[in-house]
Amino acid sequence: MSTPAEPVTSLVFPLRLDYRLTAGRALTRYLRGIQRGVFLGSRCPACGNVYVPLRDACPADGTPIDNEVELPGTGTVVTFAVNNIPDPRAPEVPYVCAQIAMDGADVEMLALVGGVPAADVRIGMRVRAEWRPRDEWGATMDNVKWFAPDGGEHA
Amino acid sequence: MRDVAVVAFAQSQHSTRDADSTEVEILAPVIADAVAQAGVARQSIGFTCSGSCDYLVGAPFSFVSALDAVGAWPPISESHVEMDAAWALYEAWVRLQHDDGTDTALVYGFGKASNVDVAEMLALQLDPYYLAPLWPDQVSLAALQARAYIEARGVDGGELAAVGSAAREAGAANPNAVPYGSATYPDPVEPLRPGDVAPVTDGAAAIILAAGDAVRACTDDPAWIRGIAHRIEAHSVGARDLTRSRSTEQAAAAAGLGQTPVDIAEVHAQFGHEQLILRDALGLGPDVRINPSGGPLAANPVMATGLIRIGEAAARVRDGSARRAVAHATSGPCLQQNLVCVLEGE
Numbered sequence: 087m088s089t090p091a092e093p094v095t096s097l098v099f100p101l102r103l104d105y106r107l108t109a110g111r112a113l114t115r116y117l118r119g120i121q122r123g124v125f126l127g128s129r130c131p132a133c134g135n136v137y138v139p140l141r142d143a144c145p146a147d148g149t150p151i152d153n154e155v156e157l158p159g160t161g162t163v164v165t166f167a168v169n170n171i172p173d174p175r176a177p178e179v180p181y182v183c184a185q186i187a188m189d190g191a192d193v194e195m196l197a198l199v200g201g202v203p204a205a206d207v208r209i210g211m212r213v214r215a216e217w218r219p220r221d222e223w224g225a226t227m228d229n230v231k232w233f234a235p236d237g238g239e240h241a
Numbered sequence: 242m243r244d245v246a247v248v249a250f251a252q253s254q255h256s257t258r259d260a261d262s263t264e265v266e267i268l269a270p271v272i273a274d275a276v277a278q279a280g281v282a283r284q285s286i287g288f289t290c291s292g293s294c295d296y297l298v299g300a301p302f303s304f305v306s307a308l309d310a311v312g313a314w315p316p317i318s319e320s321h322v323e324m325d326a327a328w329a330l331y332e333a334w335v336r337l338q339h340d341d342g343t344d345t346a347l348v349y350g351f352g353k354a355s356n357v358d359v360a361e362m363l364a365l366q367l368d369p370y371y372l373a374p375l376w377p378d379q380v381s382l383a384a385l386q387a388r389a390y391i392e393a394r395g396v397d398g399g400e401l402a403a404v405g406s407a408a409r410e411a412g413a414a415n416p417n418a419v420p421y422g423s424a425t426y427p428d429p430v431e432p433l434r435p436g437d438v439a440p441v442t443d444g445a446a447a448i449i450l451a452a453g454d455a456v457r458a459c460t461d462d463p464a465w466i467r468g469i470a471h472r473i474e475a476h477s478v479g480a481r482d483l484t485r486s487r488s489t490e491q492a493a494a495a496a497g498l499g500q501t502p503v504d505i506a507e508v509h510a511q512f513g514h515e516q517l518i519l520r521d522a523l524g525l526g527p528d529v530r531i532n533p534s535g536g537p538l539a540a541n542p543v544m545a546t547g548l549i550r551i552g553e554a555a556a557r558v559r560d561g562s563a564r565r566a567v568a569h570a571t572s573g574p575c576l577q578q579n580l581v582c583v584l585e586g587e
Contacts, residue, residue: 099374101365105299105357110263141309143269148283148312150269 112142115154117225123217125157127191135192159215160236161186164194168204177231180204186213186233201234212236245337246463247559247584248451249278250552252417255444255540257424258355264298268351268445269310275347275447279459283312286449287343289319290333292326292350293544296362307351318343325509326350327547327570327580330448334469337452344455350545351445359441359543360427367574368476379574380438380512384430386483386575387514391432393484396517404513405436405538412539417444419540436538437513444542446549464555464584467565468496471580478575489522489569492581496567498523503583504563505530507550509571511537518576519569533557547571551582558586 109117112128116139119126128151129136130144137144142151166184169176182199184207199207201216213233223229251274253267276283289311293304304321313319322328326348333346363379364372390396412418424440449459456463472488472495474481481487493499506525510516510532520531532538534553537546547570554568563586570580 097370097374099369100376103296103299103357103362107299107356108260108263110266111261112266113263114261142266143309144312145309146312146314148269148272148310150273 112140114225116140117227119154119156120227120229121223121225123220123223123229125159125188125215127155127157127188128153129155136190137193138188138191138195155190157188157190161188161195161213161233163199163207163209163211163213165209166199166207168207182207184213184233197230198232199234200232243338243340243452244456244465245334245450245452246456246465247448247551247555248456248459248463249275249449250446250556251275251278252446252545252549252552253444253542254417255419255442255542257419257441257443259353259443260355262443263306264293264303264351264353264445265307265310267353267443268307268349268447271445272310272347272349272447275349275449279345279449279451281345281449281455281459284315286345286347287318288333288336288346289317290321290329290336290346290348292322292324292329292548293352294323296365297352297354297356297359297543299357307349311347324572325544325547325570326446327509327551327568327582328471328572330450330548330551330582331469331471331580333450334466337450340453344451344453345459346450347447348450348548349445349447350542350548352542352544353443354441354541354543355443358427363574372477380427380433381430382478382574383512383515384433385478386518387432387437387512389483390514390518394517396514401513401517402434402436404510404516405434408532408535408538409436411533412535415535415539417540418535433512433514439511439537439541440539442541442543444540444545446542446545446552448548448552448555460559462559462586464558464566464586466582467585468498468583469580470495471578473573473578476573476577478577481575481577483575484518486518486522486576486579489519489576489579489581492579493523493567496581496583498567498581498583501565503529503565503567505533505554505557506567506569507532507534507536507554508569509537509547509550511541511546513538515571515576522579523567523569523581547580551584554582554584558584561586
């Protein structure tokens with residue numbers, strides 16, 4: 087009997103697929119709003135919920151939505167996490183990721199919180215979007231550097 | 242068996258590139274149309290099942306976002322197949338057989354083939370150790386099958402070309418088909434020629450099934466599913482006789498096709514020669530009109546194309562232009578897996 091062959095442990099598999107994706111109608115409107123410094127939401131005519139980013143169908147009941155609501159760009163920290171791991175995308179370390187209940191909307195947005203020592207971030211803290219200089223704006227959430235304390239606490 | 246019927250069918254205005262819309266934005270009005278046709282409250286639909294492919298979007302669990310178009314709150318009973326939505330319809334049909342108070346089902350499928358080179362992408366469905374690393378695209382594999390079939394049956398070029406020209410003519414009369422002048426196509430590989438290949442298509446479709454008393458509540462002219470079955474063959478195209486489709490033959494027999502004649506057939510042929518192979522396998526004579534909608538050669542929204550065959554066949558039964566019809570859907574390389582559905586009017 088011959089000895090068993092050595093197992094084959096690797097395989098070269100030259101895999102590459104290129105995609106060309108677009109944001110779609112609703113997200114395009116939202117990002118065009120961000121490009122001019124405005125958070126756009128939309129209100130479901132059936133259940134009354136306001137969604138941000140703007141949607142053109144209610145994710146709860148499927149009802150088409152064709153309106154838009156301008157939001158003030160302020161909100162309240164609902165919960166947060168402090169990250170001490172360096173990340174090239176983070177404006178500073180440690181950085182704080184927070185769920186923010188946006189004023190005028192019924193859903194929360196995930197965003198960075200900055201302009202405050204991480205140890206001082208609290209649930210209930212009032213925050214406001216801090217925009218980068220206007221000449222750096224594009225159709226991207228990078229326009230918003232982070233949410234910074236707006237003074238005060240929410241109940 | 243519990244009698245189940247197609248009571249509503251809706252599809253998008255298919256296009257070769259819908260850059261403005263996400264999948265869910267294409268799908269939402271289609272589902273709304275189907276629900277409105279059935280005249281049911283969205284929340285009363287007992288079961289929901291979809292078919293789509295994450296590789297088309299390049300994102301895992303991409304089908305979950307499609308639930309935004311459904312209205313999934315309060316929570317619904319929902320399922321998904323990573324296959325053409327014709328198999329989602331099969332799952333819904335099985336679900337309705339339980340006869341446990343679930344009497345309606347929403348089935349939908351969607352895909353944007355323009356996101357990616359689908360012919361190349363489909364090499365990923367092949368066995369990952371031997372075939373996929375060779376990277377044979379879908380059109381090249383189809384060309385192997387076309388050559389094998391043409392040689393074995395002595396098909397002349399005119400017969401193959403006639404399939405494509407009939408599809409274009411029928412597609413021109415179908416308001417949902419991809420407008421011919423605007424369509425883009427995967428590059429053909431010989432012996433396939435440009436007219437033998439389905440256009441790149443973005444689109445979606447939805448069907449509502451009903452059973453029991455729910456049928457009459459939805460419509461006066463249901464298309465009854467008299468038989469539905471699917472069969473699968475070996476994954477490797479090298480392990481099969483490519484000149485015929487045994488799984489289609491077996492599915493057709495299991496679905497009761499052949500017991501009485503059909504007037505029309507809608508078959509999921511993405512290449513001209515596939516339509517000829519399916520014609521043979523389904524035993525369709527010259528009196529049976531194949532793909533009166535134009536078929537996939539006129540609109541091929543991947544993952545919805547098979548479901549649309551059932552919808553189009555049901556529509557012909559419901560509008561009285563056919564008394565009995567057969568619909569076919571396929572999945573896998575070179576007609577590997579095949580589903581046959583026989584539909585009948587009152």
